[in-house]
Amino acid sequence: MSENVENDRDESKSYNLFDLLNAEKELEEESAAVLGGSDDKCCTYNTGYIKRQALYSCLTCCPEAKDDLTKAAGVCLACSYKCHENHELVELYTKRNFRCDCPTMKIPEFKCSFFNVNESSSSSSVEHSKKEINVANEYNQNFSGIYCTCKRPYPDSEDPISDEMIQCIICEDWYHTRHLKSEIIPKTNEYSEMICEHCVQEKEFLKDYIGLAVNKVTKFENGHDITENVAIDGEKSDEKKNEPSKSENHDKTVSNAEATKELEDENYESPCKKRKVEGHEIDTCKKPFDTMAKYKEGAIFWPEEWRKQLCCCASCRKIYSEKKVEFLLDPEDTIAVYEEKGLKKYHDTYYDWAAKSLSTLGHAQKIDLIMGYNHLKDKLKEFFDEFSKEKKVVTESDVKDFFKKLNTEKLQGLSKDQQYFCR
Known part of the structure; x- marks a missing residue:
């Protein structure tokens, strides 16, 4: 590594594990807000026209949508994962009052994974099993992959200007x-x-x-x-x-x-x-x-x-x-309300998981867990503070030495009448 690179690293801002964990949590929360609590496990077709949901346009299944919006189709979050994986998808963020097109005649030759269709059926029978077209759905130019008055894709590799x-x-x-x-x-x-x-x-x-x-x-x-x-x-x-x-x-x-x-x-x-x-x-x-x-x-x-x-x-x-x-008069129509629902679902899911996990532990185990967490947090802070003060780069061997030392301290701290089980 050159001296210039090392100097650049020395002058750069230092991060500890908690900074990285917080950054990761912020990304997860941002993702949860964008998805707005949309169902990622089940097609939303049976729910009807949803007030607001995350949507995607599949140009693999509907290539003609690039030139003719009447051929466009929108699919829900779950269908984008399970039915249209590895397809050319356009992320639409959210659309209001939309019903998933995946199980409908909008995509006649494609089988929605969430609805039963005989595996041995021919293309015509697949088409016959499809739902009627959602007549209330509306499609703008975003479904063809273009945006703005300039009618350009996003991101646009040919646009030299970085613009929000x-x-x-x-x-x-x-x-x-x-x-x-x-x-x-x-x-x-x-x-x-x-x-x-x-x-x-x-x-x-x-x-x-x-x-x-x-x-x-x-x-x-x-x-x-x-x-x-x-x-x-x-x-x-x-x-x-x-x-x-x-x-x-x-x-x-x-x-x-x-x-x-x-x-x-x-x-x-x-x-x-x-x-x-x-x-x-x-x-x-x-x-x-x-x-x-x-x-x-x-x-x-x-x-x-x-x-x-x-x-x-x-x-x-x-x-x-x-x-x-x-x-405009609906207080639940705003993007802010939509994102709040996503964040609430994310936090509820996280805390439900944590609560269920803790509920399986005995009182003594809960105390040990809390004490162990606080001990690890204090030790990690000391570890990263040392590198931050000396402006040193943390290497893989440094991390291994840290946990080896931590494990040794744990073993030495056990009383002679305690048993230590390594799993």
Whole structure:
């Protein structure tokens, strides 16, 4: 090994066993979150259209999907493992309200391993045993292996730019940040969800909620905090928060109720009119009608729990239904909830296994186990701290010597009247 390589190692960050174990645990938790508690043991076809699940597109079984999305098919996690192993699979992450296509006529010549089909049956009989096509399933370009407005695969070996991809919560396609037409891309921890420009234009009611968007930039001018919305039409709107209420901008700082009145005074056709029945006002629309921020173009980034501020009056619900976005009002639809389910399943499984294992031990054995674990942890910390202080590389022989020494100490620590059994 060259001296330069050794110097590079000496200057690099040192890791101990617990760092590696924690890193491994983080990877496992990330994987569990992505899978969201999806069933990896049984095909989900019989469950029906699942609210959200991990899905894969099989291009080996459906090669025509690359050119014709009507030929596309999606398979659940369990089928990707058992039925389509070693096939060309496209990982779709999650799709909502989807039913597994593996046992259906979408893949006519392939037998789903989770459904009984006579092994000696011909291709025609296999086809005959297939389930009907899931008519409610929807397929976007991701099923053919391409993403974004640039219609490129991911990962893309021909793309010289390393760019993050973000999923739109409505069309569920993935977009490069540089293709979102947004002047400001918030940091990951600054937003919860994103809606692409195409979906915003198609679901026009979203423009009324532009005031909730987080893709804003704050600047300071003459000691005043000026918030500029980067997604507004034409010139940017300035809200000088720290100036007196009688400032020249006071007429721009209006409440939602005032904004609604202004719009109605301008003959704005609001779909939500306040109605009265027997003198009681009902079905009041809570849509903000933000006159200060007019949407121009680009994706919109939304904060956590922004959906809770969507109006739920009858008129607005009718709009959601017409636009096929009723799921925006479903608190369990979000990716955050999906990932939390995966993490809960992972932790429950881990702790259930640990609890069952401990339940088979006697009280004395449990005490010995805990003491042994703490002793090993302390010894490992001492072992790695020594190498870290001296900036030395841990070798295989060092590890073997450590456990040999540890075993010797254990034997010496046993009293003469104890028996030691080596298994």
